[in-house]
Amino acid sequence: MFRIPRHIGIIPDGNRRWAKENGLQKEEGYAFGLEPGRKLLQTAKKFGVQELTYYGFTVDNCKRPKEQVKAFSRACIEAVKSAEQENVKIYVVGNTKSSCFPKELLPYTKHEDFENNCHAGNPKVSISQHAKEMRVNFLINYGWEWDMKNNWASKDIPRVDMVIRWGGMCRLSGFLPIQTVYSDFYIVKDLWPDFKEEQFEDALNWYQKQDITLGG
Amino acid sequence: MFRIPRHIGIIPDGNRRWAKENGLQKEEGYAFGLEPGRKLLQTAKKFGVQELTYYGFTVDNCKRPKEQVKAFSRACIEAVKSAEQENVKIYVVGNTKSSCFPKELLPYTKHEDFENNCHAGNPKVSISQHAKEMRVNFLINYGWEWDMKNNWASKDIPRVDMVIRWGGMCRLSGFLPIQTVYSDFYIVKDLWPDFKEEQFEDALNWYQKQDITLGG
Secondary structure, three states: OOOOOOEEEEEEOOHHHHHHHOOOOHHHHHHHHHHHHHHHHHHHHHHOOOEEEEEEEEOHHHHOOHHHHHHHHHHHHHHHHHHHOOOOEEEEEOOOOOOOOOHHHHHHOOOOOHHHHOOOOOOOOOOOOOOOOOEEEEEEEEOHHHHHHOOOOOOOOOOOOEEEEEOOOOOOOOOOOOOOOOOEEEEEOOOHHHOOHHHHHHHHHHHHOOOOOOOO | OOOOOOEEEEEEOOHHHHHHHOOOOHHHHHHHHHHHHHHHHHHHHHOOOOEEEEEEEEOHHHHOOHHHHHHHHHHHHHHHHHHHOOOOEEEEEOOOOOOOOOHHHHHHOOOOOHHHHOOOOOOOOOOOOOOOOOEEEEEEEEOHHHHHHOOOOOOOOOOOOEEEEEOOOOOOOOOOOOOOOOOEEEEEOOOHHHOOHHHHHHHHHHHHOOOOOOOO
């Protein structure tokens, strides 16, 4: 039986490196990450993945040069709007109180699905398999310290079964430290704007060979 | 310049698989992890690594068959005693209140080094480079939930720069979720009892190619 991870975390790294390699300014890379995000969502949906969480940007990222902050904020807003077209439930998590949080995304910061809430956040408990719609979460102006200091602010996001990271680095970079305690990490060497459906399929195939012990 | 990670986390996975592959009972594998642990410590010391944290066993591991629990508890006690011979500072972290915690290790559960304490636990801050002795931590009857629920019980252990995991899995399995938010993960396919110094050196060489952004 082909096991589909219920919830996949996506770290879409490498936009700036891609821009430089293609003779663009660093901040011009983010726009090229939009189409990959849309394609990945459609592919995940096709495979029956029930939940995706995209690493948008962090509180720390906002210390970068202004033109970069502007560019990735805009890309994230567009990513959320684009995901909305795909008939999925959207949830945005991050520090809404700082000026870095895009106001356009405030309407998405309420977690609506009570059914999914009962065991939400507990990495030991997988959620009932009969959720009707796919759920897509975005971490926007997120910070692991902010998350921890605010009584686990991200707790409506449940356990992540697999994290797929583009751009070759093998690290979490602060992505949902509690939800990922048991996650399997799959690293794609290519940069995020070079996303291909096959990379996602390779990740799913790799996932078949991982046992699930949840620390036992 | 060759960058030596200040603090390396070690996940010595694969003892049971190694035992099965070598025609032994699963629980017989742990004893074969002792010599690797000693050799790794000596190698790390030689390279100037200032701190090591070994993943001993977890609260969840204690739900395994009794002979396994007995075997890995004994191996962990011996590992700590063996490390002590190497003129390093030892610190043991875990839930001492449960019956699974080996009484023999209680004397090691106090964090003694005040100098190292000032920034301890804050993954953003690296500790002064002039600590006199190498520090070796062991997670014994540790649990990430226990850690979080007890006001971050492991907070005297500082940021982990690199995690090296033996046994081929690419996951943290609950290893210090806060200290590893920015860690680079290096995976050794071989099982822990098949430890070779070269694997450690390969990890250090790989680490040279990772940039350190701490989420920036």
